[in-house]
Amino acid sequence: MQLEFVGPFQIFLGVLIRFWPVWICLAIVLGASVTYKKKLGLYGQLFDSGVGIAGVTLCLFWLFTAIFAGTISPFNPLGQIAIMKDALPGAVEPGSQQLYLFGGDKLSRDVFSRMVFGSKIVLIIAPAATAFALMVGITLGLPAGYYGGRIDSFLSFLANLVLAFPVILLFYLLVTPGIMDTPIPYTLAGIFFLFPIIFFSALFFTRYKNRPNRLYPLLGTTLLIGGWVYAGLVFNADPLGFIAITPNQLNIFVAVVFASSPGVFRIVRGLVMDIKTRDYVAAAQTRGETPWYIMLWEILPNARGPLIVDACLRIGYTTILLGTLGYFGLGLAPESPDWGTAIKDASRLLRSFIHPALPPTVALMSFVLGLNLLADALREQSMKD
Template sequence: MSGLEYLSTTQIVFGALARFWPVWVALALVLAASFRFRKRLGLYGQIFESGVGVAGVTICLFWLFTAMFAGHVATFDPLAQVPVMKDALPGAIDPASGMPYLFGGDKLARDVFSRMVYGSQIVLAIAPAATAFALMVGITLGLPAGYYGGRIDTVLSFLANLVLAFPVILLFYLLVTPGIMDTPIPYAMAGLFFVFPIVFFCVLFYTRFKSRPERLYILLALTLLVGGWVYAGLVFNADPLGLISMAPNELNIFVAVVFASSPGVFRIVRGLTMDIKTRDYVAAAQTRGEGPWYIMLWEILPNARGPLIVDACLRIGYTTILLGTLGYFGLGLAPESPDWGTAIKDASRLLRSAVHPALPPTIALMSFVLGLNFLADALREQSLKD
């Protein structure tokens, strides 16, 4: 390493900022358009009325665009190894390519900056999607539990409490441990959980458009077509277009997150439903002769959206931390994965000799979760105003 050339601290800072130029351009365009049309953008536009909301949106969009433009932002392949750059300090220049390792090299001579950038793709692919599926499961089960009560509520609440009573870390260790991947358990659970969105949207469209069959049939056909395509790709890895696929270890983590998060969503939806079903507009819908599922999906659920959106933001942050924790313990994703948790785990073993490989993924993880918390706070303020 003594023969390597190095950039100055100023060159490192400005060099890293310059690599994010596609992100800055996209961020500026989206924020400018959001400010310009915020009065027409509903709840999203209202977020820009507070500084906390602007900060949350900016941070979340930054990492979203970083994941989208990772190939343009990163300077090296996140898995590429250049032996001479092993444990290189920040700003070290690769003699072969002349490109700098802006944040230094790790113990396997991989570029820390590029791994941090590509790690955002993994986090933003798993955390929001897993949260969305957990919301679908929790909403689909929580609405009838809160609306009907009785035995349905008793059974569903017992199952939810059973999962919630289990220690979370131990639950994930059992679900994500490498040995479980060789069993049909993850695929059976995926097959069960991933059918909920299809059922949800089919019932949603049927209750709304059953008197307009010409539109209902189109919507049901699209739901079954798109839902079946996604279902086949995720559960059976049989996407004919090759656009949707998930490695067994990623599917394992995905299913584990959905399984652990769904009971929490269920309890929130159940409580909101029990409160909202006593409102006058629900009684008016019952007087009109509307069916129970129409009332649940088109009267109760829209009026519960505020707390659910806030919970979704917080839950994405929680899932992001959970992915980092699992990566730190070496569970789930492949050891060479550039996800932030795995990067922190690899760097933590050599903290006394080299601290620079651990800082970028740690700061990235912290900032993304902070942005989600800011966003949730702003949404909570707006929901209280409404």
Template sequence: MQLEYVGALNIVIGVLQRFWPVWVALLVVMVPSFIYRKRLGLYGELYDNGVGIAGVFICLFWLFTAIFAASIAPFNPLEQYVVMKDAAVGAIEPSSGKVFLFGADKLARDVFSRMVYGSQIVLIIAPTATAFALMVGATLGLPAGYYGGKIDTVLSFLANLVLAFPVILLFYLLVTPGIMDTPIPYAMAGLFFLFPIIFFFALFWTRFRKRPRLLVIQLALTLIIGGWVYAGLVFDADPLHIIHIDPNQLNIFVAVVFASSPGVFRIVRGLTMDIKTRDYVAAAQTRGESPWYIMLWEILPNARGPLIVDACLRIGYTTILLGTLGYFGLGLAPESPDWGTSIKDASRLLRQFIHPALPPTIALMSFVLGLNLLADALREQSLKD
């Protein structure tokens, strides 16, 4: 069957039109943020220079793309249209009359829709895994830097042991398909997912221990919400069926947290060793505050600048890592629309059909670029402060 095609201008207009929810959301968020930037603290300061604005724009663009993916994508990312196999950019699907804006891949799936839905996988795994790694690293790095001695020696040795292992080989061992048949991923998930509960439990206990009524409420919410999320993620036993993670995604999630936590640990440890010598820490010690109160409410808030910058860069590294794993066919399901898997599928016929490989490649590159620009802007602002 001879396919019909639309022109280049119509393709550009079509892409811009498909992203209309994103443009509206960007206007609603960025315009007021720019106007009232003086009142928005660190976030508002990002709008004082072009690098910060560009970083915020790119990151928000992909965030809103992930949120509105169902409205943006014209096709199901897994649905196949046999007549559209390897169709070029701008091909019109005969039965529906819809345009394959970026063409179709070798399995006759819409490249544009797969790129859009691929952002959901990245935006779910990369920031969440980084947040968990920050909690694990902070929970262990604070006492290591504050107490020193044997605690520091043992924890630093374990962190250096993980860091000394080649990252790619480490991930290969952790996300190979056979590993899911063992209890290792679930045991690691059960351990790592305890850290947020421990972190917030200690945070509220040290802050509100002299206000028992408020403390009981805070701890009860921590245990209820934390236990609910823990049951859904580790045991897939969420009674409301809201929190669920596929085994393949859980495997990657655990691997990212395991590999990233030692780096966060070393940063938090170094910052703690520096900040604990400051006058305000000595003042808190003089008031009789507990060590964990000092670590969580005096040291950690004053280490937020470098940690925020590191978090932005770490999300970018995780995004690249997810793409690498997908390219090698590890972790996620073969039909997954994640950017790495899409690049891998397209690369096999790259000399004949280049169009399926470009959109996911540019998407991955632009998101990482946005995170790096955001980190640069935050670093510049922290130096000014």
């Protein structure tokens, strides 16, 4: 049975129509952002430059794509239609008129649907892993830069020890199947995932220790939410069933946090060593404020600009890293639609069929480009401030 095909214009029009929820959300968010940009602080200032607008638009596009992946995708990313194996873009299944907009892969799955669902996986793992790496790096970098001395020497030695390893080798050691079956990933996860709880508990305690009516609800909320997330991530025992993480995802998560934290630590340490010499820090010390209050409420807010820029860039690096791990077969499960795994699967038949490799490659490139443009715009605004 022969396949039918539609033309390039019909493919283009079909893609535009499938993304209708994204276009609506983009129009609403961007329109509101431009209208009220003077009231939106740093985010509103991004709309004063073309680079900032482009970066925000690309990032929001993939964010809304991930949110509405189930609506946008015409097929299940794991669904197979035998006759559509290696089908070219625009292929129509005889009889049912089902259209594979970007063609089919070697296992007869819809390339377009897999690209869309791949964004959902990437936009969950990369920002979340970066957030945890920031928590670890900030929590350790603040005392290292503020106290100096032996504390700084010890923590800097640990950071430099991790940074001394080649990145690919480090990830290979952490993500290989042999390591997955050992307690090492769960032990590291148990340590790393404590840092957000410690950070927010210290943040609220130093601010409201003399105001119990504010302190106790905030600490209770932190411990409740932190304990819930901790149980789901480390023990896969979320009582509500919202947090479900596979061993593969946990290992990648831990590996990213482990490798990224030392870089964040060095940035925070350097910023603290510079900021702690400022007059407002000396004024806080004169008032008798505790060191942790000064670190969390005087120094950290004034270091937010470089940290926000670094976070954007680090999410991009993590996205590329996830793609690299997937390409080398060290990422998620083989059937996963994440972009790295999709590129790896398509590369094996690249000389015969190039179309399955292009959509995930372009998706990965455009998302990272958006993050880099966003980071550049944020850097320009922070320099003006």
